[in-house]
Amino acid sequence: MVMAGAIRRPLVAGNWKMNGLKASAAELAAMVQGSGDLTAVDLLVCPPATLVAGFAELVAGSAILLGGQDCHPDASGAHTGDISAEMLADAGARAVIVGHSERRTNHRETDGLVRAKALAARRAGLIAIVCVGETRQQRESGATLNVVGGQLDGSLPDGASAADLVVAYEPVWAIGSGLTPTVADVAEVHRAIRAKLVDRYDAAGQGMRILYGGSVKPGNAKELMAVPDVDGALVGGASLKAADFLGIAAACR
Ligand code: 13P
DSSP: OOOOGGGSOOEEEEEOOSOOOGGGHHHHHHHHHHGGGOTTSEEEEEOOHHHHHHHHHHHTTSSEEEEESOOBSSSSSSOTTOOBHHHHHHHTOOEEEESOHHHHHHTOOOHHHHHHHHHHHHHTTOEEEEEEOOOHHHHHTTOHHHHHHHHHHHHSOTTOOTTTEEEEEOOGGGTTTSOOOOHHHHHHHHHHHHHHHHHHHTHHHHHSEEEEESSOOHHHHHHHHTSTTOOEEEESGGGGSHHHHHHHHHTTO
16 A cells, blocks of 8 residues: 655655756755755755866855766766765765766666666765656657656666655656646656555555656745655756746645
8 A cells, every 4th residue: 555645755856957057056055045944845956067076165064965967986086177975975965867868868878877867866965866858759658657667667677765766757858848647647657656665675665756847936836845756846948947947836735
């Protein structure tokens, strides 16, 4: 029997993608300032890796945690241009997104690689936010649950706990498009993800947070966050503006 979402503390994570310069510290400062009232929600900002260390100083002592957007499976070595989970942790990150659809597509990341990255995150003491989601074509052909189920089977690491694993359901066609699935469709996929997590991790699977991502805005957040088994949001574009990010977080209370 799947328990109600109230047992899980909501998480609102901002994925800045390849956006942000040192000057973006002003926006982050506004987020820090506005986060004081949001005591019932975990807040995470994932800026480009170049900004993690500097931003870590800015958020110190606040409710906002920092995360990376990707990591290499290895801790160190001859991997030009890559960044390890240990490096992100050293810079002040507490979490890392792995297997985002943009990386699965643009960098041909496989489920196996995503799982290796999730294991690296745990090794470094970071929360892994593992992303899954179907393309428009897959949804239209009725393959959504199969696709997402397969991604979970291949991408999730063994032995995970609610403290080190978060799943983000992000339909590829909803990302940056202004489109979102219906509440019923979100509910169906999140219910299926929960069942998989409980099947795989038993009681720990009940406690793992499942985020929805894809065109989440302050205007639709309340409706989406009220869906059973939606335990927060992974936000792209709207996470770049403090007012929008905080507005979404406020909808999670
Ligand atoms: P948008 O919120 O811009 O649709 O992006 C979602 C996303 O990809 C977050 O990881």
